[in-house]
Amino acid sequence: MFELIVQNEIVGEIVFSIAPDGFGVINLIEVKPNCRGKGFGNQLLNEAIAQLKCQGVKGIRLTPIKTKTPFIVDWYKKKGFVLNRDRMLLTF
Numbered sequence: 001m002f003e004l005i006v007q008n009e010i011v012g013e014i015v016f017s018i019a020p021d022g023f024g025v026i027n028l029i030e031v032k033p034n035c036r037g038k039g040f041g042n043q044l045l046n047e048a049i050a051q052l053k054c055q056g057v058k059g060i061r062l063t064p065i066k067t068k069t070p071f072i073v074d075w076y077k078k079k080g081f082v083l084n085r086d087r088m089l090l091t092f
């Protein structure tokens with residue numbers, strides 16, 4: 001888990017893990033509502049991807065929650081994730 005702290009305030013967090021099949025999993029990403037749209041989500045996601053890559057995962061998967069954030073699938077696609085049913089997968 002990473003927390004992003006700006007001027008002594010936690011502005012967002014990302015939780016990720018490595019599944020037994022060797023894939024990384026993004027379990028949660030959230031930026032405080034009043035801090036969104038400023039690039040903090042990108043910082044959190046980029047850092048988690050880099051860390052998981054460093055740890056040698058085969059890829060990364062997640063389940064996007066579209067109801068909370070309509071642009072979420074497009075954002076992950078820009079990072080290289082591919083949508084398959086209700087899951088998204090990034091392979092290296």
Ligand SMILES: CC(C)(COP(=O)(O)OP(=O)(O)OC[C@H]1O[C@@H](n2cnc3c(N)ncnc32)[C@H](O)[C@@H]1OP(=O)(O)O)[C@@H](O)C(=O)NCCC(=O)NCCS
Binds near residue numbers: 063065
């Ligand atoms: C998803 C979330 C973490 C993004 O955090 P953020 O700090 O707002 O994201 P950023 O400012 O780094 O923007 C990320 C991208 O989304 C785009 N974006 C941000 N707000 C947007 C909006 N309202 N409409 C369309 N696109 C938007 C940005 O342009 C950026 O695109 P880029 O990578 O091409 O530059 C944040 O919206 C959030 O906490 N949502 C609620 C929780 C949630 O839905 N979590 C994900 C569940 S799978």
